[in-house]
Amino acid sequence: MPIQGEYQGMMLTIDDLDGENRDFFRHCAEGSFHLQRGTKSGLLRYPPTTACPWTSERESEWVPVEGKGEVHSYVEVHHAIQPAFKDKVPYLVLLVDLDTQKGAPTEHEALRVAGNLMTEDGEFAPPEMIKSVGIGTRVKMIFVQVADGFALPHWVIDGDATQPETPWRYPQE
Amino acid sequence: MVASGASDVDTSTSKHLRGKYAICGIGETSYRRGSDQTTRSLATWAIKNAMDDAGMNAGDVDGMLSYSGNDSTFSTFVAGDLGIRLNFYMDVHGGGSSTECLIGIAIGVIEAGLCKTVAIYRAMNGFSAVRIGGTGARSAAPVTGDQIHHRAYGWQSAGQMFAPSFLRHMYDYGTTPEQVAHVKVAHSNHASNNPKAYYKTRLTPEDVVNSRVICKPLHLLDCCVETDNATCIIVTGIDRARDCPNPPAVIQAIAGRTCKPRADMHYQHGPISTVAGYYAKDILWPNAGVGPEDIDVTGAYDAFTFTAMLQLEDYGFCKKGEGGDYVSSGIINLGGARPNNTSGGHLCEGYTHGMSMVIENTRQLRGEVDDFCPIGPDGKRQHTYDYAEGGCRQVKGAELTANLGWANPGTGSAMVMAKDR
Numbered sequence: 001m002p003i004q005g006e007y008q009g010m011m012l013t014i015d016d017l018d019g020e021n022r023d024f025f026r027h028c029a030e031g032s033f034h035l036q037r038g039t040k041s042g043l044l045r046y047p048p049t050t051a052c053p054w055t056s057e058r059e060s061e062w063v064p065v066e067g068k069g070e071v072h073s074y075v076e077v078h079h080a081i082q083p084a085f086k087d088k089v090p091y092l093v094l095l096v097d098l099d100t101q102k103g104a105p106t107e108h109e110a111l112r113v114a115g116n117l118m119t120e121d122g123e124f125a126p127p128e129m130i131k132s133v134g135i136g137t138r139v140k141m142i143f144v145q146v147a148d149g150f151a152l153p154h155w156v157i158d159g160d161a162t163q164p165e166t167p168w169r170y171p172q173e
Numbered sequence: 174m175v176a177s178g179a180s181d182v183d184t185s186t187s188k189h190l191r192g193k194y195a196i197c198g199i200g201e202t203s204y205r206r207g208s209d210q211t212t213r214s215l216a217t218w219a220i221k222n223a224m225d226d227a228g229m230n231a232g233d234v235d236g237m238l239s240y241s242g243n244d245s246t247f248s249t250f251v252a253g254d255l256g257i258r259l260n261f262y263m264d265v266h267g268g269g270s271s272t273e274c275l276i277g278i279a280i281g282v283i284e285a286g287l288c289k290t291v292a293i294y295r296a297m298n299g300f301s302a303v304r305i306g307g308t309g310a311r312s313a314a315p316v317t318g319d320q321i322h323h324r325a326y327g328w329q330s331a332g333q334m335f336a337p338s339f340l341r342h343m344y345d346y347g348t349t350p351e352q353v354a355h356v357k358v359a360h361s362n363h364a365s366n367n368p369k370a371y372y373k374t375r376l377t378p379e380d381v382v383n384s385r386v387i388c389k390p391l392h393l394l395d396c397c398v399e400t401d402n403a404t405c406i407i408v409t410g411i412d413r414a415r416d417c418p419n420p421p422a423v424i425q426a427i428a429g430r431t432c433k434p435r436a437d438m439h440y441q442h443g444p445i446s447t448v449a450g451y452y453a454k455d456i457l458w459p460n461a462g463v464g465p466e467d468i469d470v471t472g473a474y475d476a477f478t479f480t481a482m483l484q485l486e487d488y489g490f491c492k493k494g495e496g497g498d499y500v501s502s503g504i505i506n507l508g509g510a511r512p513n514n515t516s517g518g519h520l521c522e523g524y525t526h527g528m529s530m531v532i533e534n535t536r537q538l539r540g541e542v543d544d545f546c547p548i549g550p551d552g553k554r555q556h557t558y559d560y561a562e563g564g565c566r567q568v569k570g571a572e573l574t575a576n577l578g579w580a581n582p583g584t585g586s587a588m589v590m591a592k593d594r
Contacts, residue, residue: 012325013317021318047322047438073344073445075336076389077327082312085327093328095337095440108443116326135344152325168344170389172382 005147009084012146020048023062028143029151033067035111036060044101046111054105065111067141068158069098071134072112076170088124092117094155096139115154118142122154133157134167188426188460194280195414195421196590198227198292198407199532204371204523206300208401213246215403216296217254223292223405224255228418231256234407236288238275240267240526244303245296261288269474270578271295272406272527273586274429279408289409295528296403305399305524306330322438331476331581332391338582339390339479342446345494348482350390352497354381356478356513357394357520359506364517366507366544366566371398372521375562378501381478395478397519404528406535415593422535422574425589426461428453432584439583449585450487450577457488457575461589465489468589469571470537471511472530474579475518481505484577484585485513507560507568515542515566527578531588534574538592542567 003014003022014021020036024047027034035044038052039059051058075093080086094117097110117125117133122144125133133139138161143151157163200223202208202215210218216239224234234257237248241264248262261282265271272293279291299305307330316324328334342348358378364370376394384393414421431453434442458464465488473481473488478500486496490511499505505513516522516533523529536542541554544566549555556567571592578586 007325010316010325012321013315014321015318018318021321025321046441047319049437053435053441072440072443073337073341075328075333075340076386077333078386078388080327081307081330081333082324082327088327091327093326093333095445109441110443112438112440112445114323114326114328135341152321170340170343170350172350172386172389 003147003150005150007146007152008088010082012150014150020050024048025150027062028153029145029149031143033065033141033153034062035065037063043105044111046113065098065100067153069096069113069139071095071137071139071167072097072110073135076130090127090130091124092130092133094139096155113153115141115152118144118154118156120156129157131173134169136164136167138163188462190280190284191425191460191462192423192591193411194283194408195411195423195593196406196531196535197409197414197417197419197421198223198229199535200224200226200405201369201529201532202403204369204400204402206371206400208298208301211246212244212296212298212403213250213254215401216246216251216294219296219403219405220251220255220292220294223407226419227407229290229407234290234292235260236279236282236291237262238279238291238293239264240271240275240295241297242266242268251294261291268526268580269476270430270527270580270584270586272531273427273576273578273588276406276408276424276588277427277429280424283408283410290413291408292405293408294403294405295526297526298401299524300399301401306396332396333388335477335480335582336388336391337440338445338448338483339477342479342483342496343390345444345446346497348497350382351378352501353395353478353482354378355501356475356481356505357381360475360514360518360520362560363507363512363515363566364521365562366560366564367517367522368543368545370517370522371400372517390479391477397476397524398521400523402523402525404525404532406528406531419541420539421593422538422590423593425463425591426457428456428587430580430584430586431456433582436583439581445582448483448487448582450484450587453585453587454488457587457589463573463589465575468511468573468575470515470534470568470574471505471513472534472574472576473513474527474530474577475514475520476579478520480579481513483582484579488575488577488587507566512568515568531576534576534590537568537571537574538590540567540571
């Protein structure tokens with residue numbers, strides 16, 4: 001059976017043949033971020049796939065990964081395309097460098113995990129919070145439930161972390 | 174810089190087809206919103222125009238290639254409509270950067286003896302049916318599988334998907350919104366000299382940065398125009414092309430859908446402010462036997478102002494990080510050292526997924542750009558080289574052009590063409 005859930009007015013579906021995504025989102029539903037680690041390379045990868053991008057090997061294991069990192073870049077949407085997001089603007093999609101495996105296996109590589117900027121209680125961040133976030137902001141992961149065995153990873157400002165004095169923001173507010 | 178750079182790119186590709194194939198025919202429909210026609214109808218119109226341009230009838234074309242994203246018609250339909258009996262055809266899935274790549278495939282299949290002359294087309298109702306900006310049917314489609322990792326976050330349209338690269342370039346190199354706005358300014362100036370252009374009004378950098386924000390860093394006027402149109406390019410061997418009524422645009426080299434590592438999710442492999450042209454340049458320039466400094470006219474894909482800038486930079490038209498200076502220096506304007514998208518491009522003329530930029534450069538090499546200059550008694554345009562509004566857009570002495578096609582930050586194609594000797 002496919003796993004389906006309505007989320008923000010969109011129907012999201014994980015096909016029953018799609019083992020990688022089913023496992024990925026099930027771990028999220030259990031409140032623990034997991035990524036695949038290639039058994040030969042020992043390297044983590046995102047998003048879930050069926051082979052290791054560094055060795056092409058198909059063998060991997062799911063391992064828990066700390067959901068903490070730093071905003072690498074972002075998009076701040078003011079004109080929504082999808083009907084579900086029309087009443088969410090402005091909203092942020094963050095591309096976050098996880099602390100784990102940052103700069104490996106080569107200098108400019110990182111596990112760059114997407115998600116929206118949310119409040120601690122899983123709501124879309126209000127405009128004043130959006131204005132405090134930019135490249136360099138420290139964030140931590142939260143999970144928002146979609147269905148049984150299916151949650152989405154998202155990001156909140158990490159209140160415990162030392163934040164940059166002025167994270168880099170696009171110059172026009 | 175990227176560790177796995179130029180040294181791991183295969184530049185040993187055979188160069189023996191340099192100068193052996195050419196574009197002999199080009200055709201377009203009008204660029205409109207509200208075509209009131211099917212893509213099948215648009216395609217036959219553009220192909221017939223290209224056949225007329227090449228002086229060819231149905232019996233002279235025996236190959237066909239097209240690309241689309243579930244939004245167009247197929248070769249078998251339009252070939253049948255036009256009375257063309259095909260010896261080869263292929264309809265592929267693709268958007269931007271398909272043009273140059275399919276020209277490469279056309280050369281390959283002709284060289285392999287599958288057919289002799291290939292018509293490549295792209296037909297789309299990019300405004301009236303499947304909207305290129307991503308609203309409508311595309312945005313309402315169910316979200317499944319790998320798409321969950323982006324569409325569930327409201328991260329779907331081309332502008333939304335590319336924006337992290339654009340912003341990061343500003344962060345890494347200090348590129349400003351005003352600098353990048355000059356791409357739109359230049360292309361709007363060019364479009365004002367193009368009777369076919371959908372938007373002909375000349376704009377200022379202030380117009381661009383004061384237009385409403387779509388998704389940062391993109392303002393409305395940083396984004397291309399959605400239009401309905403079809404376009405066609407006919408490719409054949411150089412000898413056959415020389416028998417056609419118009420001078421051949423001779424193909425010197427092609428890079429076809431060259432990718433960054435991790436093309437599935439290219440953001441994993443940085444720097445994310447570097448695009449696929451960084452890799453494609455090491456195929457393009459050695460095979461063409463020229464460098465960026467030799468090029469007279471560029472056709473850097475302008476789905477957005479930023480895409481033109483990033484590609485010009487990574488193909489080596491300026492130093493890495495200096496794209497903002499390059500596009501705001503006047504070089505890319507008509508009358509500048511190396512004008513870009515002299516038709517007005519996707520930002521102003523109309524959106525064709527890259528075809529129109531190759532068509533424009535073919536015209537530049539022929540010396541017969543269809544601007545507002547008067548037509549002389551010999552039926553040819555008398556170019557004034559006065560680039561004021563409503564005037565000329567022919568580049569004087571254009572001998573070498575480069576098209577830089579963009580699919581996304583992780584994938585691109587390119588082509589160098591030369592005037593026939």
